[in-house]
Amino acid sequence: MKNNRKNLVKNTGMFIFVVLLSLSFLSGTLIGSDISELIRVHRNIVTIEVNGTPVSTDNFVVDGTTYVPLRSVAELTGKEVGWNALTQVASINEPTYEVGALSELLPDATGYEWKYEGFAEYGHSATLDSVVDEASKRIYTVSGMVDDMSDGESDKDYSIDLNYTIEGNSLIQTKEEEVMMDSKFDQLTLIQTPLVIGTYWTDQARDKDGVLQTINGQIMKAELSDMGVKEYTVRHKQVGSDYYEQRVIRENIGVVSLEKLFELGEEPFTAGYSLFNPVNVTQNEVTLYFPGMDAQKVWKEVRTLTVYNDEIAEAAIHGLIEGTNNEALSPSIPEGTKLLSINIDNGLCTVDFSREFIDNHSGGSAGELMTLSSIVNTLTEFPEVERVQIWVEGKSGETLGNMLLDEPLYRFEELIE
16 A cells, blocks of 8 residues: 555656645734634655655645645745735746846846935945846846944944845845845845735845844735835744844835844844935836947937936936847947946036946947947937037046047937938
8 A cells, every 4th residue: 555655646746635835834824813623633654756856844644635745845846836925825836037027126227326324323325236137047236335434433344245136036135244234134035026915935044143044024015106116015024033124125226215123132123224315217218229230320229218317318328238129239338338427518418438338349440430329329319418428437538449539429310220
């Protein structure tokens, strides 16, 4: 009988008589009426295999029916297990790379700046340095500084290095810092899809002492802000402790506030920070120009871009840095180039690029002309811009290959296809 039962489970793969949710999974349920009942179970001695891999957790027999843990079995089949604590619905789904939904929660252009202020005159600032796509993940690199309230007398490191990584259906924060008022965990899943109230997940993370802790995360609210963009309130609770962290994550911006429990002394207290610089976010249709593959003309590409605080020219340059969506066109800005500043005054738009604009250019007179034509024609689409001055690291007069950047450039009408 033992061999027959083992073969039955092994050969039927995903066929499971009834599944039993583990206690950690059920911990996400909302408090309600007690529906428990006392039953007699028997620990099963059957070995259950899924695609040849044994299920490591226990299984039980109740009235002749075998119960196995849902998560353990589903994950061995390559599935994702979801749980909604509000609707009390468990789900088994194919793994998906949710870059579309999760990327909407962060700025889409490098150079974006956050400024936070909080408890006891705390403050920190941060800048989005890069957005890099890999085969199955997207990594946002952020650097910043905590305000030094000691006026330079402290020997602490006030720098901040953050990564936001979209992987699978999760947005994960990793950080290196010494004095930032943030999570006590250097790696934490900030939020998971689906982006609805009740979405619940469990994390394993090490605290500052290196102790592995279990953290339950849940989307508590999903609503529209006063500016008409989506906001999600997410709560992280450490299992077996009063410690919690709660964030508000706003579409196109990221974290706009944090509240956490400070476990100091005999009387823990809550404190946090919130976004200081007000941000107006709009979606605007912008005309960009990218070179054709033969580097003879630039072609129009109309895109809808996220614009912060009405800085539409800045958004356009970030769109050029991001590159074209048309496979028949080619990028115009050298890889690694950052926009340092952009200013419009009396018809003159001054654009300041990082050194990579010069150093990483592929060269050639045609390619250099295409780069300049792409930038100038894009910016002169705006009625307030008549000519464009290009700087590199705050200076004019640099040379892009054979092109001297010492004078403002006017629209290259003859190079538009």
